[in-house]
Amino acid sequence: MEVLVFIGLAVALVLGLIGFFGRCRACGSWAHAFYPGHAADIPHGKASIVCKHCGDRQHKGEVSADGPVAWMSGGSGQFHEDGSYTGDSGTFADGGGGGGGE
Numbered sequence: 371m372e373v374l375v376f377i378g379l380a381v382a383l384v385l386g387l388i389g390f391f392g393r394c395r396a397c398g399s400w401a402h403a404f405y406p407g408h409a410a411d412i413p414h415g416k417a418s419i420v421c422k423h424c425g426d427r428q429h430k431g432e433v434s435a436d437g438p439v440a441w442m443s444g445g446s447g448q449f450h451e452d453g454s455y456t457g458d459s460g461t462f463a464d465g466g467g468g469g470g471g472e
């Protein structure tokens with residue numbers, strides 16, 4: 371079943387590339403590429419991707435006063451009053467939506 375081996379290698383390669391390019395620049399955590407946190411600084415209109423490992427923030431988008439965010443990468447999402455987040459993560463891998471606020 372060489373096809374399955376090929377598919378497996380292709381998937382591993384893609385995940386490797388996502389992890390490599392999406393890793394945290396501060397601590398190098400590859401998990402950051404797959405499970406990014408989100409933070410909004412609404413008074414300043416800044417939306418950030420937060421490393422859950424070391425807490426490093428990177429300004430990655432613009433957030434409006436009532437919560438909608440437009441990520442620089444083209445994705446979009448919504449911050450809620452309680453600080454949670456839903457929507458496209460704006461990174462290579464959308465962690466299934468949600469996942470913010472913790």
Ligand SMILES: [Zn+2]
Pocket residue numbers: 394395396397398399402421422423424425426
């Ligand atoms: Zn980090």
